[in-house]
Amino acid sequence: MNAEQNGRLTRISPGTPCGQLLRQYWQPAALVDEFNPAFDARMAQRPVKAVRLLGQDLVLFKDAINGWGLLDRDCAHRGADLSFGRLESADQGGGLRCPFHGWKFASDGRCLQTPAESAGSKLCDRIRQRSYPVVEKSGVLFAWLGDEGVTPPPIPGFDCFKAPASHSFAFKGLWNANWLQAFEVGIDPAHPSYLHRFLHDVALDDVGTNAAGKQFRSAAAGTANGEINGEEWPMTRIMREFAQPDISFVDKPWGMQLAALRHMTAELTHVRVTQAIFPATFVIPLSDTMTITQMHVPVDDTHTYWYSFFTSFAGPQRQSVSTPPGPHAL
Ligand code: FES
Structure with missing residues (x-):
């Protein structure tokens, strides 16, 4: 991407091409x-x-x-x-x-x-x-900051918006980066192996004071898909121990679907799928029962608010142990 293209994608004030596009959402x-x-x-x-x-x-x-x-x-x-x-x-x-x-x-x-x-x-x-x-x-x-007199589109039907209030949790963070930088780093499947590395594992059923980042430490392999030496592994351990994923992507009607394959054993490959939803949202799994949906809204040309939603497919979330992962996707 050259400087002119970068400017067209990241300048978002009223009247700019990208600003006009983002105001449709x-x-x-x-x-x-x-x-x-x-x-x-x-x-x-x-x-x-x-x-x-x-x-x-x-x-x-x-x-x-x-x-x-x-x-x-x-x-x-x-x-x-x-x-x-x-x-x-x-x-x-x-x-x-x-x-x-x-x-x-x-x-x-x-x-x-x-x-x-x-x-x-x-x-x-x-x-x-x-x-x-x-x-x-x-x-x-x-x-909705679209043109005056125009009817806004419906709110998209993402899981995080359809889940009961007890099963979702929203938070936000300010990034000193433009919206495209924020979005792009989030869909990168390789960085969790390093940036979000937990060096010490905790018991999967530990929901007490030692359970910081519990959302990322829930079982993600060794459950429905078979066992790893009789163990269940959380996402964080898979990311840490298999740090060279095979990454591929395909275009989809909603944007792009990325797959990161981590070959764990001769029989077992961990597949982590990221749904990138045009223009600035993506959804990724945190465990076998939890996703995070991340939306990136420009404050201005060089600052972005990152809004994220944990969504539980299993049961109510324990907000008291919710620890946002910091200003990056896991
Ligand atoms: S500036 Fe005069 S009423 Fe607001």
């Missing part, structure tokens, strides 16, 4: 837990957050009447920062009031009040703050 904007007073006491009083997404400065808030709202952060009047706005209660009619001259906006961008105008002014009727659809899914607030 729902993008993760925040964790619901970022609004949870148990984690941020300010949210009990004022559930408002400044958000930067795809090179745009936005304000995300929970309106007392209409639920989640996402607006351009610069006020339609004179550009004051609405993330410093006053969130009004249901008794006050809801809405977010600009701190500068008091214009008030509903979560759908309607202007509700322009209090400094003379009585009978119809100015409010002609004002609209750009708003964006927001959907809550599996602990994450998704935003």
